[in-house]
Amino acid sequence: DTEVTQTPKHLVMGMTNKKSLKCEQHMGHRAMYWYKQKAKKPPELMFVYSYEKLSINESVPSRFSPECPNSSLLNLHLHALQPEDSALYLCASSQFLSQQETQYFGPGTRLLVL
C-alpha cells in the first residue's frame, strides 16, 4: 500500500481563522514533506520532517506551523493567512530522507483564503 491520505479535501477560511491540514501514511516512512502548489505551477517545498523532527524549513512564513506528532501523522497549522496563500497543499512521504527515495504524494488539500 503506497497511500498518503490528506484531510480535508477542500478548505475555505477567512484571514482571521485558525485551521489545520492533516496528512497520514501507514507505510512506515520516516520522512514526511509539505509542498505548496499554486495554479499552473510546480510544487514548491515548504517543510521536511525526518524521524518526527523538523529538518528543512524553506523560509516559510510563521503563519504556517508544521507539526509531526508521530511517525504516521503530519499536520500543518494555519493562522492569519493571506489570499495569496490559496493553493493546493500536498503532503508526501518517503522511507528515509535520502536522494534515492521515492516521494509518495497525497491527493492534496485545496485551500481558499478569503
Next chain:
Amino acid sequence: AQSVTQLDSQVPVFEEAPVELRCNYSSSVSVYLFWYVQYPNQGLQLLLKYLSGSTLVKGINGFEAEFNKSQTSFHLRKPSVHISDTAEYFCAVRDFNAGGTSYGKLTFGQGTILTVHP
C-alpha cells in the same frame, strides 16, 4: 543548485499516436531524475525514476524515459497514448550529494500538459 526545464508547456496529440515530453536539467553534480504525473484535481504519482544503471528506464502505464548525460536530458516517451493519459507531467531532479548532507531538494520543472484527443 540544480534546475529543470520542460521545453513544452502543452502537448496536444491524437489517441494512439506516439508522444515525447522533453526535459533538460542542469546541475554541477550527479543527479537522480524523476517523472511524476498529476491527473486533474489529484496529487502527484511517480511514473518512473533514474538512479543509476541502464539509461533506458521503464515506468508505469507504458511510459519510458532515457537518461542522456551528455545532453543533460531525460525525455519521457510513450509509443501509443490513450485518452486516459491526459494529465500534467512533471520532470524532477535531486542532487546526488547536496553539499555533503544526506538531503537533496527535489526540484520540479514547470510541467507539461498532455492532452490526448480522440
